[in-house]
Amino acid sequence: xxxxPELEARLQKCFSAVFPNLSADEILRANSASLATxxxxxxxxxxxxxxxxxxxxxxxxxxEYMISFDLIRQSLESKAVNA
Amino acid sequence: xxxxxxxxxxxxxxxxxxxxxxxxxxCGIFPLHLTTFLSAHLSERLxxxxxxxxxxxFGDLPGNLESLKxxxxxxxxxxIEWSDFDxxxxxxxxxxxxxxxxxxxxxxxxxxxxxxxQLLAAAADSTSVVLSLPxxxxxxxxxxxxxxxxxxxxxxxxxxxxxxxxxxxxxxLRIVNQSQLDLVSPVAERLDVKSELxxxxxxxxPHAAKLAELIAAVIQPAPARKGLITDLDDTLxxxxxxxxxxxxxxWDLDSHSHIHALYQQLLRALVDSGILIGVASKNDPEPARAxxxxxxxxxxxxxxxxxxxxxxxKSQSVxxxxxxxxxxxxxxxxxxxxxxxxxxxxxxxxxxxCLRFPVDDEQAAYELLxxxxxxxxxxxxxxxxxxRAASLRSSGDFHQVSGTAQSLETFLQQVEAELTxxxxxAGDARAFELVNKTNQFNLNGRRLSEVDFQSALQQPDxxxxxVSYKDxxxxxxxxxxLLGQVRGSSLSVDTWVMSCRAFSxxxxxxxxxxxxxxxxxxEIVLDYxxxxxxxxxxxxxxxxxxxxxxxxxxxxxxxxxxxxxALFHKVNEVSxx
Numbered sequence: 001x002x003x004x005p006e007l008e009a010r011l012q013k014c015f016s017a018v019f020p021n022l023s024a025d026e027i028l029r030a031n032s033a034s035l036a037t038x039x040x041x042x043x044x045x046x047x048x049x050x051x052x053x054x055x056x057x058x059x060x061x062x063x064e065y066m067i068s069f070d071l072i073r074q075s076l077e078s079k080a081v082n083a
Numbered sequence: 084x085x086x087x088x089x090x091x092x093x094x095x096x097x098x099x100x101x102x103x104x105x106x107x108x109x110c111g112i113f114p115l116h117l118t119t120f121l122s123a124h125l126s127e128r129l130x131x132x133x134x135x136x137x138x139x140x141f142g143d144l145p146g147n148l149e150s151l152k153x154x155x156x157x158x159x160x161x162x163i164e165w166s167d168f169d170x171x172x173x174x175x176x177x178x179x180x181x182x183x184x185x186x187x188x189x190x191x192x193x194x195x196x197x198x199x200x201q202l203l204a205a206a207a208d209s210t211s212v213v214l215s216l217p218x219x220x221x222x223x224x225x226x227x228x229x230x231x232x233x234x235x236x237x238x239x240x241x242x243x244x245x246x247x248x249x250x251x252x253x254x255x256l257r258i259v260n261q262s263q264l265d266l267v268s269p270v271a272e273r274l275d276v277k278s279e280l281x282x283x284x285x286x287x288x289p290h291a292a293k294l295a296e297l298i299a300a301v302i303q304p305a306p307a308r309k310g311l312i313t314d315l316d317d318t319l320x321x322x323x324x325x326x327x328x329x330x331x332x333x334w335d336l337d338s339h340s341h342i343h344a345l346y347q348q349l350l351r352a353l354v355d356s357g358i359l360i361g362v363a364s365k366n367d368p369e370p371a372r373a374x375x376x377x378x379x380x381x382x383x384x385x386x387x388x389x390x391x392x393x394x395x396x397k398s399q400s401v402x403x404x405x406x407x408x409x410x411x412x413x414x415x416x417x418x419x420x421x422x423x424x425x426x427x428x429x430x431x432x433x434x435x436x437c438l439r440f441p442v443d444d445e446q447a448a449y450e451l452l453x454x455x456x457x458x459x460x461x462x463x464x465x466x467x468x469x470x471r472a473a474s475l476r477s478s479g480d481f482h483q484v485s486g487t488a489q490s491l492e493t494f495l496q497q498v499e500a501e502l503t504x505x506x507x508x509a510g511d512a513r514a515f516e517l518v519n520k521t522n523q524f525n526l527n528g529r530r531l532s533e534v535d536f537q538s539a540l541q542q543p544d545x546x547x548x549x550v551s552y553k554d555x556x557x558x559x560x561x562x563x564x565l566l567g568q569v570r571g572s573s574l575s576v577d578t579w580v581m582s583c584r585a586f587s588x589x590x591x592x593x594x595x596x597x598x599x600x601x602x603x604x605x606e607i608v609l610d611y612x613x614x615x616x617x618x619x620x621x622x623x624x625x626x627x628x629x630x631x632x633x634x635x636x637x638x639x640x641x642x643x644x645x646x647x648x649a650l651f652h653k654v655n656e657v658s659x660x
Contacts (some may be wrong), residue, residue, distance in 0.1 A: 017090040044282050047158075048116060049087050052288055061283040 034051035096126030113283035120295030310359035329373035357468020
């Protein structure tokens, strides 16, 4: 897994691909409750992009926690620490 | 292509302002990233168009095919997996894989195949269809050892082969080449069980990307190349003919040069499908021509035209060949064993695809043959393909003699030209090919999808013209197509193309003359748009139009009749009504 600052930048790139209309600041604050375009299809797409970008596999039971940029970043950081 | 890139490309493609290109993706799986990849790959092939991918309902391939009939799209991509023949052959539905259900499975697959064939035929009535056969392996249904090709699997594969064979016979349906997919997407790396069970999308991302790439390539093939220019020494044959003599060069097993025989055999096959073959060689002409005349050459010497053999730069020879063929450099492939010669030609003609014949690597040379086959692939062999090389030779004679005549008019009076004019018959492949391949005499450079072309022909107010030509130098076949609509006393023409082989014969004048005479209009309005290549149209318009050459260009009957040259063609009219 990458170093943490690099991890955040790459995660931002993933978000930018799935939510192309969000600015960099909006991506950092993005969460599924406040973002109308963040539906279940967007979650699945985001998971696939993150899996591809970081070369990891995300289990379906983890999807329910993937509801904000911050939570996803924390999840990736913990995977990085445990890797 | 990675998913993150595909998302960006697809997003950009959907917001383009160009004409929309809609594709209906019909499948039983949840299409998820396949939609994204298909959009991205199509957008790379259709740079000006706004891409739209429509999809149907998850798990209902028959219903989606049914709804395709009433969905106006430029093309349909039908992606079938085993689960579409019977849900028990997928992972999301249960029902047993034991020996007791195998007979029922086979019967069920056979029924589904028959139903899907009917639906595919109906879909292909309304649009062109690209079909992808199952790409995922069968689930473990066979009770026999996995190393053994079990009878249950064999029976299902046989049914699939029968299904594919019958589907391939449906007009306007094309099938994605599974062998090509096997080369780029290993079978063991296609199925994503987690994704299939959690979302219904069964493909790993790289497989979805490769499958979409092939589907896009079949929907919108790259323009086929028209001509191949080959070197001689260590390319068409092994050895240096200037040193070893005509008898010393070889292309046989005994001399370990059989790969050159395979190359000659491929060139012969290309000739037979209407591809032009020319030679550009730095050599002494005499021994090289003697070698080309050897009876054991697999490529008949008279099928090669022109043959440029000299010590000049290769690019000069290539230039003369392009001039004789009268086609653009981007329609040509140049094959040579020398990287330096390839670089020299490429520097002068960057649009030519320059490929090295790897004389020291038979494996790579064989791969080159496959690549060449792909570059020159075409849907069907037309009558005009057999005429092309001969008509170019006769065209050379035509221009040579016309250059010595007192005037072009005097010459044209003597050539016994005969034109056959008819409406464009529905489904005429050559007419469609002309519209989509002609660059120089092309009114506006517009390309039409098969659906748009057929739809234009079927409009009640459409006037269409298909022109065939022959003279005492030989036939040129079908060489021009025109489409327009009569509105009051005016004929508006939006499509007009003429093969470059038919230039300098005043056929363009005859076309307008015929339209003025038969339609009774007083004005023909041409939707002219300048392109990088259609200078011949501009030249023609400047001779017959009175107004400024700003689109659309109006040609008045009176002006045209006054300015047209004397026309000597014998005209035959054919009606398809």
